[in-house]
Amino acid sequence: xxxxxxxxxxxxxxxxxxxxxxxxxxxxxxxxxxxxxxxxxxxxxxxxxxxxxxxxxxxxxxxxxxxxxxxxxxxxxxxxxxxxxxxxxxxxxxxxxxxxxxxxxxxxxxxxxxxxxxxxxxxxxxxxxxxxxxxxxxxxxxxxxxxxxxxxxxxxxxxxxxxxxxxxxxxxxxxxxxxxxxxxxxxxxxxxxxxxxxxxxxxxxxxxxxxxxxxxxxxxxxxxxxxxxxxxxxxxxxxxxxxxxxxxxxxxxxxxxxxxxxxxxxxxxxxxxxxxxxxxxxxxxxxxxxxxxxxxxxxxxxxxxxxxxxxxxxxxxxxxxxxxxxxxxxxxxxxxxxxxxxxxxxxxxxxxxxxxxxxxxxxxxxxxxxxxxxxxxxxxxxxxxxxxxxxxxxxxxxxxxxxxxxxxxxxxxxxxxxxxxxxx
Numbered sequence: 001x002x003x004x005x006x007x008x009x010x011x012x013x014x015x016x017x018x019x020x021x022x023x024x025x026x027x028x029x030x031x032x033x034x035x036x037x038x039x040x041x042x043x044x045x046x047x048x049x050x051x052x053x054x055x056x057x058x059x060x061x062x063x064x065x066x067x068x069x070x071x072x073x074x075x076x077x078x079x080x081x082x083x084x085x086x087x088x089x090x091x092x093x094x095x096x097x098x099x100x101x102x103x104x105x106x107x108x109x110x111x112x113x114x115x116x117x118x119x120x121x122x123x124x125x126x127x128x129x130x131x132x133x134x135x136x137x138x139x140x141x142x143x144x145x146x147x148x149x150x151x152x153x154x155x156x157x158x159x160x161x162x163x164x165x166x167x168x169x170x171x172x173x174x175x176x177x178x179x180x181x182x183x184x185x186x187x188x189x190x191x192x193x194x195x196x197x198x199x200x201x202x203x204x205x206x207x208x209x210x211x212x213x214x215x216x217x218x219x220x221x222x223x224x225x226x227x228x229x230x231x232x233x234x235x236x237x238x239x240x241x242x243x244x245x246x247x248x249x250x251x252x253x254x255x256x257x258x259x260x261x262x263x264x265x266x267x268x269x270x271x272x273x274x275x276x277x278x279x280x281x282x283x284x285x286x287x288x289x290x291x292x293x294x295x296x297x298x299x300x301x302x303x304x305x306x307x308x309x310x311x312x313x314x315x316x317x318x319x320x321x322x323x324x325x326x327x328x329x330x331x332x333x334x335x336x337x338x339x340x341x342x343x344x345x346x347x348x349x350x351x352x353x354x355x356x357x358x359x360x361x362x363x364x365x366x367x368x369x370x371x372x373x374x375x376x377x378x379x380x381x382x383x384x385x386x387x388x389x390x391x392x393x394x395x396x397x398x399x400x401x402x403x404x405x406x407x408x409x410x411x412x413x414x415x416x417x418x419x420x421x422x423x424x
Contacts, residue, residue: 009148010120012391014096018049019387021078021095023112024102025050026057028333029126031064032376033101037384038065038072040417046384051078051091082108088115096390097122099383104205106132110139113151117143122150122386126379128158128261131209131216133226137399145398150390152405154265155382156375160402161346161364162186162262162285163269164411165421167403169350169362170277172423177358180277181350184266187249187288188256191344193369194334211316226264227271235282239263241307243299246286248349252295253286254302265401272404278353288347334369342369365420374419381413382406 022037024030030052037048052058058077065072078094080087082102092098092115102108105127116123117140127133133153144151154163166184173181209216219225223239224232239259246253256262262285270277287302289295334342348362366374382402386393389409402410415421 009146009397012096014047014387014391016094016096017047018076018095019047020097020099020383021049021051021091022383023051023080023091023098023100026052026054026061027101029372029376029379030101031061032339032372033099033380033383034061034065035068036376036380036417038069038075040380040384041069046387049076049078049095051080053079053081055079083111085111085115088112089119092116092119092121095121097124097383097387099123099379100125101379103127103129104132105129106205106209110136113140116151117147117149120147120149122152122390124152124155124379124382124386126156126375127153128156128258129206130220130225130261130264131206131213133261133399134219137226138229141399145396148397150386150393150395150397150405151399152382152386152402153399154261155379155402157344157370157378158258159262159265160378160382160410160414161344162258163265163401163403164407164414165346165348165362165364166266166277166283167269167407168411168421169348169360169423171408172362173350173352173358173360174276176360177352179352179358180281181360182278182280182353182357183282183351184277185246185248185349186256186262186283186285187246187253187347187349188286189288189345189347191342191370193342193344193371194338207310220260223263224267226268228268231271234267235280236263236267236284240284240286241303243296243303245291245296246288248351249286249288249347251291252289252299254289254299255306256285256287257306259285266403269401269403269407272398272400334372339369339373342373343367344370344374361424363420363422363424366418377417377419378414381417382410385410385413 022034025034041048050058062075078091080091088111098116098121100112106129109132113136170181223236224234241255243254263283266283270281289298345365350360352358368374385406393406393409395405
């Protein structure tokens with residue numbers, strides 16, 4: 001292995017050869033993130049390197065990026081393999097931050113996290129796999145904290161809108177009313193997007209894990225499953241799977257499929273930040289529909305549809321048939337036209353404590369496909385924030401969340417990138 005072998009945190013002085021190494025750069029999502037970083041790196045003269053397993057694919061990507069910025073022809077290329085620990089150590093030792101899009105993370109991600117902790121290299125990813133994040137917390141949080149290494153999961157559509165949106169709303173509640181919001185509800189009110197093969201593969205992998213691993217099923221069912229050991233309790237119950245009318249949100253609501261990870265990330269942020277939202281903080285996520293009969297029908301239709309789809313994915317023959325003949329394969333995804341036609345809009349409702357509790361509403365939105373166009377922007381800005389703002393971020397090391405690692409610094413970067421975060 002290469003690099004530091006000490007528990008003392010390294011000095012963040014951007015003295016390593018590369019600010020960001022983008023691992024998995026030639027994958028579907030990796031290429032989108034590479035394009036964002038190349039288009040915007042002139043803002044900070046970002047020292048970017050592309051990394052993957054195939055030199056020929058990396059060279060082809062670099063040629064395409066040069067059409068955006070001719071200077072991209074000089075981008076360094078690094079070769080490594082997800083299951084060759086020595087190559088991952090050598091890659092991580094050259095970077096201030098490793099930004100990875102290589103999933104399913106439960107299958108391919110653990111060696112890279114270990115390498116980054118060993119080499120004292122900050123890390124960010126796109127995982128939405130609770131069954132990956134919890135083992136990384138258990139294996140690496142204490143060591144990463146001692147070494148000052150920030151391992152930041154969930155830096156895409158899951159879970160930046162939820163995590164940074166809640167932080168934004170809580171900051172505004174404190175500034176305007178001097179109290180925390182003891183309850184926050186997030187509602188997806190509009191969205192249009194499609195899934196890539198990589199996202200489907202991650203979901204399939206997680207369903208396989210749940211089928212063969214009873215502790216993993218218990219973890220998924222635990223609303224505080226990502227909280228620190230000994231503090232995995234609170235007032236929230238299981239995620240909503242049915243339909244109901246919500247007067248605060250002004251309509252019928254159905255289940256949001258990403259709530260299983262987003263809610264746990266928000267609760268972990270509250271714990272890691274020292275419970276600024278309160279130990280009695282309640283948080284939930286839903287999809288909102290209209291208030292009439294049509295909204296009720298759509299909410300129940302979503303509830304039944306999601307329950308049926310999840311049940312189907314637990315049956316191996318059905319899952320295998322869907323994988324072979326229906327679902328997109330890894331490396332496939334929506335076209336540029338589809339990504340540009342996508343969008344999402346999220347509303348947040350926050351309420352303080354007491355009979356005259358103040359209420360605030362927030363909004364998070366983007367005019368791109370949530371899982372790819374918007375996600376590429378989010379991950380790129382998270383990596384840039386860790387690399388450029390790293391020396392001044394107040395967060396300690398550990399297996400962190402976006403809000404606990406860099407929330408106040410990341411929020412203005414997300415807005416500058418074109419994402420809408422606002423409090424009404």
